Amino acid sequence: MPLYAYHCPECSDFEFSCPMGSAPGSLPCPACGAPSPRRFTAPNLSRTSSSAYQLIERTQRSAAEPDVVRSPAPGPRTGAQNITTNPLHRKLPRPD
Ligand SMILES: [Zn+2]
Incomplete structure (x- = not known):
């Protein structure tokens, strides 16, 4: 249920x-009992859980300054190993 401000x-x-839709226009104050009119405020919609919003926020954050990567991503490395299957390439000189 939404919260209404008074x-x-x-x-x-x-x-x-x-x-x-059922909020009354005025409520008695819980502390002193005085009639308190309803306040109209901007809706407090939470967008932080949305993956689209997280993408937009990350894009804006890294627009001026890219994220610094200190190490490669965890997981198995791909590429750069056994790229070629041609046996003639084994005769090529290799770096020491
Ligand atoms: Zn009061």
């Missing part, structure tokens, strides 16, 4: 959770 003129702001 502003008590005597105390401070408080929040109230109720089903979407």
Whole structure:
């Protein structure tokens, strides 16, 4: 259920959770009981769990300064070993 914000003129702001679309326009303050009108705030939508948002954030972060890699990625290495299967290549000189 979403949280709705209310502003008590005597105390401070408080929040109230109720089903979407059924929030009353005014609630009594839980501390002093004064009628508190509802505050309208920007929706607090969480996008951090979205993989698309993580990709956008990572792209923006690495746009000016690329990520520094200190070691190769873990896992089996691919390539650079037994690339050729031509037996004539074995006769070529090898670096020491
Ligand atoms: Zn109050």
